[in-house]
Amino acid sequence: MLNYFNLSHPHAVGPDIGTPTLMRFMTDNPGRIKSATVREAGAVGKVEGSFPFLALVYSRLVQRATLAAGGTIGGRIYCAAANSIGYRLSKPSREAKADYLAGSTRFAKLRGQVGFLGIYPTETPALERDVVRIEAPVQVLHGEFDTFVSLTNSQRLADLMPNSRFATIPGAAHYAREDNSSDYLDKVLSFIKEVEATVHPAP
Numbered sequence: 001m002l003n004y005f006n007l008s009h010p011h012a013v014g015p016d017i018g019t020p021t022l023m024r025f026m027t028d029n030p031g032r033i034k035s036a037t038v039r040e041a042g043a044v045g046k047v048e049g050s051f052p053f054l055a056l057v058y059s060r061l062v063q064r065a066t067l068a069a070g071g072t073i074g075g076r077i078y079c080a081a082a083n084s085i086g087y088r089l090s091k092p093s094r095e096a097k098a099d100y101l102a103g104s105t106r107f108a109k110l111r112g113q114v115g116f117l118g119i120y121p122t123e124t125p126a127l128e129r130d131v132v133r134i135e136a137p138v139q140v141l142h143g144e145f146d147t148f149v150s151l152t153n154s155q156r157l158a159d160l161m162p163n164s165r166f167a168t169i170p171g172a173a174h175y176a177r178e179d180n181s182s183d184y185l186d187k188v189l190s191f192i193k194e195v196e197a198t199v200h201p202a203p
Contacts, residue, residue, distance in 0.1 A: 002032070011192045015039040015177055016149075017116065020127060023157075026138075027130040035137040035195040037188045040149050040174060044128040044157050047120060048150035052081040057120045066114055067107070075104035088145050088173035089180055096178070131160050137198075138164040139191045141184065143176035 002010065012033045014022030019041035026033050042049060047057060055062040056078070066074030079100050083092060092100070103109045138161050142154040151168070158166035167187060172179035 009034045011195070012036045013038075013188055016041055016174075017113075019043045019157075020120075020123060023127055023131050023134070024123070026134050026136060027127070030133065030135065033136055035139070035192060037139040037141060037191055038154075038157070039141040039184075040143060040146055040154060040176060042120065042124060042149055042153040044124055044131060044153070044160060047124055048152055050081075050085065050148050052078060053148055056114060056117045060118075063114050063118055067111060071107045071110035072105050075106075075110045076101070079104035082148060082174070085148050086174040087179050088143075089171050090178060092175075092178065128160065131157065132162070134161050135163055137191070137195050139187065140164060140166045141176065141187060142166070142168055143172035143174055143179060144168040144170050145172065146174040146176065148174035 002008075009031075010033065012022055012035070014036060016039060019038040020043040022033075022036055022038055023043050026036065042053075042057070047054070056066065066078055068074055083097065083100060086092075103113070138158070140154045140158040142149075142151045144151075155166055158164045169176040169180045169184050169187070172184070177184045
């Protein structure tokens with residue numbers, strides 16, 4: 001993808017479930033990413049969080065039940081649970097709710113989500129060993145009041161990397177990029193600007 005768009009050394013943003021994917025890419029492709037901002041995900045070691053999240057990660061029974069009936073029932077339950085604890089400062093728009101629901105009840109999409117979470121028990125311990133090799137600057141963010149995925153996951157990830165920082169999004173729950181979008185965007189852009197100033201100092 002980076003080669004297709006001719007992105008030689010980009011800054012990357014990997015929110016939520018994109019975090020372990022980006023961390024794996026960076027460990028396997030050192031120097032390819034200039035900096036990264038990641039957010040709110042159990043990416044290393046044994047992940048911690050609310051029952052719906054942990055059940056989908058560690059319980060094959062819950063994974064199968066979620067996909068039962070083509071995902072229509074389990075997907076709706078999962079979506080409702082996530083949305084109920086995903087916001088604190090704001091509420092999702094009708095369009096956002098429809099998009100989340102579509103992603104949680106369409107079988108192909110839900111199967112991909114559940115399958116991805118299902119590899120966490122083997123992948124996150126491996127990432128815990130591997131992320132220590134990431135030398136690029138990494139900013140790890142987490143909603144201050146996120147209970148869906150515990151804040152300790154992001155703190156642990158930041159502690160493992162040699163050139164990283166950890167910060168919370170004030171007042172936000174799990175969907176911090178929406179719950180406190182102004183602070184989230186400010187942190188992302190400020191971090192990129194700081195990295196650029198370090199790599200290319202102003203004359």
